[in-house]
Amino acid sequence: MARKSSRSTSFDVAALAGVSQSVVSRAFTPGSRIADETRTKVLEAALKLNYVPNSIASSLTTKRTNIVALIIGNLDNPFYVHVLHTFSRRLQAQGRQVLIFTVEPNSESDEAIMHLLKYQVDGVVLTAAQLSTRMISLCHDRGIPIVLFNRYIPGSDASGVRCDNVAGGALIAEAFLAAGAQNFALITGDLKGTTSGDRVRGFVERLLDGGVKRSQIVEVHGHSSYEGAFNATIKLIRDKSRVRPDALFGVNDIMAMGAIDALRHRLGLRVPEDLMVGGFDDIPEGRRAPYQLTTVRQPIEQMVDETLSILHLDDPTEPIPRGIDRPIKGRLIWRSSIPVPPAYRGEADAAKNEDER
Amino acid sequence: MARKSSRSTSFDVAALAGVSQSVVSRAFTPGSRIADETRTKVLEAALKLNYVPNSIASSLTTKRTNIVALIIGNLDNPFYVHVLHTFSRRLQAQGRQVLIFTVEPNSESDEAIMHLLKYQVDGVVLTAAQLSTRMISLCHDRGIPIVLFNRYIPGSDASGVRCDNVAGGALIAEAFLAAGAQNFALITGDLKGTTSGDRVRGFVERLLDGGVKRSQIVEVHGHSSYEGAFNATIKLIRDKSRVRPDALFGVNDIMAMGAIDALRHRLGLRVPEDLMVGGFDDIPEGRRAPYQLTTVRQPIEQMVDETLSILHLDDPTEPIPRGIDRPIKGRLIWRSSIPVPPAYRGEADAAKNEDER
DNA sequence: CGCTCCTATGAATACGCATTCACCGTCATA
DNA sequence: TATGACGGTGAATGCGTATTCATAGGAGCG
Numbered sequence: 001m002a003r004k005s006s007r008s009t010s011f012d013v014a015a016l017a018g019v020s021q022s023v024v025s026r027a028f029t030p031g032s033r034i035a036d037e038t039r040t041k042v043l044e045a046a047l048k049l050n051y052v053p054n055s056i057a058s059s060l061t062t063k064r065t066n067i068v069a070l071i072i073g074n075l076d077n078p079f080y081v082h083v084l085h086t087f088s089r090r091l092q093a094q095g096r097q098v099l100i101f102t103v104e105p106n107s108e109s110d111e112a113i114m115h116l117l118k119y120q121v122d123g124v125v126l127t128a129a130q131l132s133t134r135m136i137s138l139c140h141d142r143g144i145p146i147v148l149f150n151r152y153i154p155g156s157d158a159s160g161v162r163c164d165n166v167a168g169g170a171l172i173a174e175a176f177l178a179a180g181a182q183n184f185a186l187i188t189g190d191l192k193g194t195t196s197g198d199r200v201r202g203f204v205e206r207l208l209d210g211g212v213k214r215s216q217i218v219e220v221h222g223h224s225s226y227e228g229a230f231n232a233t234i235k236l237i238r239d240k241s242r243v244r245p246d247a248l249f250g251v252n253d254i255m256a257m258g259a260i261d262a263l264r265h266r267l268g269l270r271v272p273e274d275l276m277v278g279g280f281d282d283i284p285e286g287r288r289a290p291y292q293l294t295t296v297r298q299p300i301e302q303m304v305d306e307t308l309s310i311l312h313l314d315d316p317t318e319p320i321p322r323g324i325d326r327p328i329k330g331r332l333i334w335r336s337s338i339p340v341p342p343a344y345r346g347e348a349d350a351a352k353n354e355d356e357r
Numbered sequence: 358m359a360r361k362s363s364r365s366t367s368f369d370v371a372a373l374a375g376v377s378q379s380v381v382s383r384a385f386t387p388g389s390r391i392a393d394e395t396r397t398k399v400l401e402a403a404l405k406l407n408y409v410p411n412s413i414a415s416s417l418t419t420k421r422t423n424i425v426a427l428i429i430g431n432l433d434n435p436f437y438v439h440v441l442h443t444f445s446r447r448l449q450a451q452g453r454q455v456l457i458f459t460v461e462p463n464s465e466s467d468e469a470i471m472h473l474l475k476y477q478v479d480g481v482v483l484t485a486a487q488l489s490t491r492m493i494s495l496c497h498d499r500g501i502p503i504v505l506f507n508r509y510i511p512g513s514d515a516s517g518v519r520c521d522n523v524a525g526g527a528l529i530a531e532a533f534l535a536a537g538a539q540n541f542a543l544i545t546g547d548l549k550g551t552t553s554g555d556r557v558r559g560f561v562e563r564l565l566d567g568g569v570k571r572s573q574i575v576e577v578h579g580h581s582s583y584e585g586a587f588n589a590t591i592k593l594i595r596d597k598s599r600v601r602p603d604a605l606f607g608v609n610d611i612m613a614m615g616a617i618d619a620l621r622h623r624l625g626l627r628v629p630e631d632l633m634v635g636g637f638d639d640i641p642e643g644r645r646a647p648y649q650l651t652t653v654r655q656p657i658e659q660m661v662d663e664t665l666s667i668l669h670l671d672d673p674t675e676p677i678p679r680g681i682d683r684p685i686k687g688r689l690i691w692r693s694s695i696p697v698p699p700a701y702r703g704e705a706d707a708a709k710n711e712d713e714r
Numbered sequence: 715c716g717c718t719c720c721t722a723t724g725a726a727t728a729c730g731c732a733t734t735c736a737c738c739g740t741c742a743t744a
Numbered sequence: 745t746a747t748g749a750c751g752g753t754g755a756a757t758g759c760g761t762a763t764t765c766a767t768a769g770g771a772g773c774g
Contacts, residue, residue, distance in 0.1 A: 007499050009730055020754045025732055030687045032732095035752060051496060055475040056416050057730035060759045065413060067456070067476075074441045076641075078435075088459040097476070099424070100455045103446040118412040119424075119454070141407060142364050226645065265646035284433075288583065289622035290647060366760055377724045382762055390724060414760035417729045691756095 008049040013178060017033045017045035028053050038094045059120065064316065065270055069116040070256060071101045071111050072107045073129030074226055074270040077254050079281045079298070080128050083149065086304045087125060096122070096313065105224070106192055108134050108308040116321075117142060123311040125149050131160065138207050145320045147307045150298075151193055159324035161306045165195055165280075168296040168330040169202025172249050172278040174333060178341045181247035187259055188230050188251040189224020196224070196251045199280055203249055218245060222255075229258030230266075237267050246275055253279040253295055260291055260337065280330075287335070287355045294338040296330040303328055365406040374402035385410050400646040404713045409474045416477065423453045423671065429493050430486030434611050436638045436655070440506065443661045444482060453479070459514065460486050460582070463549055467492050474499060480668040482506050487549060490515065502677045507655075508550055509682050513668055516681035518663045522552055522637075525653040525687040526559025528608050529635040532651060532689060535566045535698045536633055538604035541574045544589050544616055545608040546581020553608045555579070560606055575602060579612075586615030587623075594624050602672055603632055604695075610636040610643040610652055617648055617694065633695040638689075644692070644712045651695040653687040662683055 010024040017024070026032040028040035031051060045051075059065045067089055074080050088098045099121060101112040109126060116124060127149035136158045137237060139146045148160035176184060184207060191197045204217060222232030228252055233261040238243060248263075250256025256279030263269040263277075271277050277294035279286055286293035306326050312318040334340050334348035335355075372383070383389040384399035402408075416422045425448055431437050445455045450616055451620040456478060458469040466483060470492040471480060483495060484506035493515045496503045505517035532543060541564060546552045561574060579589030586607055594601060607613025607622075613636030620626040620634075628634050636652035643650035663683050670673040670712060691697050691705035692712075 011730080018393050021731080023752090023757095025730095026753090029726080029732080033752065038752080052474040052499075054470065054477060054730055056413055056422060057759090058732065060417060060730080060761095061411050061732045064761080079431055081438050085459060092459065092472075095472075097472070098443075098457045102446055104450065114409065114463055115449075115454070117409040120411060138407060138770060142409075169649065194698050230646070234502050253376045289587070289618045295495060312633075314445075314535055368760080376759080378720085379724060379726095379763080382760095386762080390722065395722075411760055414729090415762065417760080418762045420729085523731090536722095 006053045010051070010053070013046045013051045016049060017042045017101050027169055046305055051163075063120075065079055065120050065122055066096045066097055067119060068122045068311070068313070069099050069112075069119070069121040069124045070103055070132060070208055071103060071112050071116075071124065071126040071129050071131075072128070073103050073109070074105045074224075076105075077101065077128070077252065078283045078285050079252065079254070081188070083285065085299050087307075090308060094313070106130060106175035106190060108132060113138065117144070122313055122316070123147070124314065125307060127151065130194075131158075134236050136323055140320050140322070141177070141302050143316070143320065145311050147310050149303065149307055150195055151286065154194075157322035159310055159321045159326075161303050161310065161326045162195070163296075163298045163330045164200035164327040166202035166205075166247055167299075167327075168280060169199035169204075169249075170206035171296050171330070171332040172280065172294075173203045173206035173210065174274065175278060175334070175338050176247040176249070177207070177212075177270075178344070179339045180248070180341075181245075181276060183217065183243055184212065184243040184247050184249070185220065185236055185245035186217070186249040186251065187222060187229050187236070187253070187255055189222065189228060191221075199251050215349040218242065224252070224255065226258035226261075229233045232261040232338055233262035234266055237263070237269070243274075248275055248277045250277060250279050251279040253283045255279070256293055256295070257286060260293075272337055272339050278338055284306075292335040295333055297333050298330050299328060331335075331352060362450065363690075364411075365408045365506055367408070367410070369406055370399060370403045370408045374399045389507065403425060420477075422477050422479055424456050424476060424478045425453055425670070426456045426458055426476070426478040426481045428458045428460060428466045428469050428470075428473075428481065428483040428486050430460050430466070430484070431581075432459065432617070433462075435578055435640045435642050436609065436611070439657055440484055440661070443657050444547075444664075447661055447665060451670070459615035460596040462488060463547060465489060472524065473582075474501070479670055479673070480504070482664060482668075484508065485550075488515075489552070497677050497679070499678065500623070504666050504667050505554055506660065506664055511551075514679035516667055516683075518660050518667065518683045518685065519552070520653075520655040520660065520687045521684040522555035523559035523562075524684075525637060525655075526556035526561075526606075527563035528649075528653050528687070528689040529637065530560045530563035530567065532635060532695050533570075533604040533606070534697050535648065535701070536562070536629075537698075538633060539573065540600055540602040540608070541604050542593055542602035543574070543608065544577050544579060544586050544593070544612055546579065546585060546612070548578075556608050561683065575599065579611070581612065582610050583618075586612035587619040590616040590619035591623055594620070594626070599630075605632055605634045606670065606680050607608070607634060607636050610638040610650055611624070611706070612636070613652070613694070614643060614648055629694055629696050633697055649694055651690040651692045652690055654690050655687050656685060659713045 010021045014021045014024045022240045026034040027039045045139045103109045109131050111131045124146040133156045150161035188196045222228035250259045260271050275280045279293045282295045282297035310321050333351050334344050340348040367378045371378045371381045383391040384396045460466045466486045466488050469710040490513045507519045509517035545553045577589045577593045580586035607616045617628050636650045639652045639654035667678050690708050691701050697705040
């Protein structure tokens with residue numbers, strides 16, 4: 001059989017059902033004017049012919065593809081996998097699909113944008129990746145809304161949804177202070193994106209506010225990954241020129257996990273007894289028995305909701321939203337990678353119950 | 358500005374460049390008959406107008422969308438995330454994109470198929486999900502090639518690429534035997550797919566061949582996930598009615614990791630001293646310091662290559678490949694979750710070096 | 715110089731569907 | 745019975761591009 005064999009069209013169905021092609025179209029368009037009886041007749045004919053409407057063809061007239069592009073720069077961090085999964089589920093429930101564009105972490109996504117423009121996607125979500133403002137206006141000019149997820153470009157007219165990273169970083173600082181830490185370290189990746197930078201800033205500022213001296217805080221950079229944090233931690237602890245920290249903030253969970261494993265399996269230190277560790281994101285992996293990571297939970301579902309609402313997928317006549325910056329507060333989840341101060345015992349138990357469900 | 362504002366067409370470009378629309382089309386079609394000078398002129402005009410060819414419209418005539426659907430049933434297992442990532446990278450390099458369809462694990466993907474038919478995708482890859490044979494013929498009838506990744510339906514005319522799971526299971530059995538294990542346990546998820554079943558079969562058969570008695574092998578089922586294996590392991594070890602196994606095969610790496618953590622953090626056992634553990638997949642997570650998982654490596658790159666070559670994306674005139682079953686041998690990677698017998702020391706050191714690169 | 719051959723281009727058409735507009739029959743109303 | 749009003753249908757058109765076919769012009773040859 002030839003490859004492009006029998007793909008029946010609305011005309012074929014119309015012929016079989018004894019109606020016109022317009023009627024077939026209406027039979028598949030909810031809310032259009034057609035007699036129930038006729039619709040049934042058409043659907044039966046369609047079934048016989050294995051007819052499925054060609055959404056490519058209909059996009060041509062409706063100017064809607066029901067496709068949303070997701071540009072994603074880091075699938076090695078489980079957090080972004082969860083983000084992808086959440087978007088996919090939500091959009092599928094709306095009858096839309098995700099067209100995925102993977103880019104190298106920290107590389108510009110400009111090329112991806114050029115490609116997705118061809119596909120006439122209804123909207124774009126960009127996460128864990130960089131983007132030039134030129135590309136944003138290119139999308140806007142063409143009527144394609146774009147939302148940055150967990151990223152923002154201050155002063156640009158790009159819209160974004162993000163966790164309030166400054167406030168979140170402060171939460172970890174507070175947890176450390178409440179647990180009685182004295183010397184602080186933080187491990188972060190490159191600061192190209194605003195995400196890490198904000199967390200670092202919130203963390204450091206809160207510590208300084210709490211009376212900690214600058215000299216009590218060490219900042220280490222590594223590749224923004226489990227391995228990067230693993231190696232950076234080893235370097236940090238082996239550096240005998242400074243006092244060993246007793247609190248370590250991994251700027252995201254996957255890095256905190258790398259740090260914990262380095263501490264335990266390379267450096268022979270105990271967590272949290274010798275060193276308490278805090279993370280950020282609350283990925284399910286951080287809840288596992290070896291980590292029990294105290295962290296800031298990013299409310300993914302809510303952030304995805306916000307993102308979709310900004311995209312206005314349902315009514316394309318809305319003007320494209322510009323310059324929106326919607327920071328959403330995260331919540332501190334107490335587990336045992338930071339010793340739980342008495343005041344927070346109840347909260348920690350609640351989190352534990354929730355995890356075990 | 359209105360939403361669907363200024364999206365210029367090939368006619369606009371033609372007008373600006375002083376040529377006809379056909380010439381614009383040719384300017385963007387590699388290998389078509391057009392004078393270099395003219396092409397340059399057209400491209401300049403296109404640039405001025407921010408013109409990007411509308412691939413939706415061109416699909417209508419070419420009958421190619423350059424979109425490949427990927428149905429994926431389990432993003433919680435990092436293995437499938439790597440699979441997704443690999444497909445995405447490969448296809449993007451060819452100028453194609455992945456349209457993602459997430460389905461609930463172990464649910465039928467029939468609905469997803471109905472949706473992707475609308476999008477006129479050029480091909481379909483299905484992984485970690487179930488599918489009825491009816492849907493396969495539906496795709497085939499419409500000229501859409503579909504390949505099952507790590508899954509096959511014996512006797513059907515579906516094509517598939519998979520790791521040779523029977524042989525792989527046997528490799529773990531051999532490793533256990535070489536390490537001197539006496540009592541064996543295996544933890545597996547539901548056996549709906551062929552993947553787990555084959556691994557179990559290869560494992561058990563190889564043990565029996567090696568003189569192990571049936572009574573020395575315990576099989577435990579749990580949800581096919583980290584947590585499922587974690588809980589199943591606890592149940593297994595706490596069952597005092599039988600001797601404690603000294604070797605445990607997690608039917609995939611993520612389950613093996615769950616098992617290891619349960620052994621260490623709930624049951625107070627040491628790995629590999631009290632219990633050796635083997636996995637399957639060789640996900641990067643299993644290489645981490647706490648796990649050092651001895652496992653069977655699935656050659657993802659090669660499997661993806663095979664899959665793409667079966668899809669024949671480049672020449673749609675090829676007849677749709679039916680009934681292909683391409684098993685690919687995996688390779689045992691020695692790490693330290695199984696004590697390395699002297700004969701394999703060299704191999705293990707090599708793996709270690711490779712990991713640390 | 716006249717012819718053919720070939721290359722570069724333009725005009726026209728098809729792709730599959732949504733949508734507009736006109737039309738027809740029916741029913742309720744005056 | 746005549747008049748609208750309205751629900752349902754069909755014919756025709758447009759969406760943006762690829763492709764076919766015809767043509768103009770130039771190069772090469774005898």
